[in-house]
Amino acid sequence: MEKLVDEDLPETVDAETRVQGSGDHHAELRLWLRMLTCTNLIESEIRSLLRTRFDVTLPRFDLMAQLERAPDGMTLGDLSRRMMVSAGNVTGLVERLVQDGLVERRPAPGDRRSALVSLTDSGRASFETMAAAHADWVADLFSGLDAGDIDVLMGLLAKAKASARLAAEGAPQVSTQATLPKKDTADG
């Protein structure tokens, strides 16, 4: 399947070319497109199921999933970092979930800038039902993979994640973007 990759060629390319070269990036590009397709496919399906079965949007489900693990509440900043979305986005999502009675806000003790967000009883009950179905759907979507496949995928995705983080933070293009939130996410 990978006839384009020649394991023997890398060292024939001089260092200068490889730093920022017009090298052969075919394999990486194809990998990226496939990853994207795979993720989009699954995400679409989950989004559609959440809507038809529970009349809830994916972002709201995701936010509630974060809160479930934090019985004492999380700040909006925590949510923003964990969900990898902008702070402004979280403000709006929380607002709408509060209106629906699924989530509540209270001032954070000791920091008047900050608010703690947590699930209401209703929100928790609602989330638990959805989460069980969600887990079934995900298991179903991945049912073509055996335990070994999953293990190997987990490992390689961890490696890819580490690589991407290093590249993104290590070579911060233009203005070093030191103020961007650290990516501290849900999967470990």
Next chain:
Amino acid sequence: MEKLVDEDLPETVDAETRVQGSGDHHAELRLWLRMLTCTNLIESEIRSLLRTRFDVTLPRFDLMAQLERAPDGMTLGDLSRRMMVSAGNVTGLVERLVQDGLVERRPAPGDRRSALVSLTDSGRASFETMAAAHADWVADLFSGLDAGDIDVLMGLLAKAKASARLAAEGAPQVSTQATLPKKDTADG
């Protein structure tokens, strides 16, 4: 890293439970979260680079990438299927790209419902510059993976994709959704 997965347990669960069960879907769930994190991380970085370097949004870049492979143009429906986004979304994106002079529309010969969309000369030139940089960025983000890793990942992602498609189409929840667009995507 995978202490939660027990390779020996699957067959101790009876068939009924596994059909729509409250089984142990931990591994699949963790895989899904990691996939999502990995994809989001890379996508964020690319989005940010496209904006700061070329002042272009990711959806516009993606649309132009589809058009580049179709010198004779594509219909909006083709674009919608390839990009895995709704038809209405494509309408708006094309509209804005036409306004920017990067893309052009013309009536499709032989079908008055349909329009063919293609890159303008300016759009093509612009895209080629961006695509080269994009390929470099992607290669950079994945530079921690060797050729073997990429090979294995490609294979497992193909397997995951096939599994997800089968689950999504084979068990179409509620109302069989026969009218949803076939997912015919860019990566093969």
Next chain:
DNA sequence: TGGAGATATTTTAAACTTAAAATAATTCGG
């Protein structure tokens, strides 16, 4: 202690996105 810089959040404007309904044109069986 004063104030510069950092941090937490909200606001704003524009773009993106979806689902569903509405239009319009095509296809095809009878």
Next chain:
DNA sequence: CCGAATTATTTTAAGTTTAAAATATCTCCA
């Protein structure tokens, strides 16, 4: 040929998303 079903696209309304600017508060060191 007719009309029902299908297909291609647009429109609509609501929600999501981002980047950037604006507020408000906190930290900390000189």
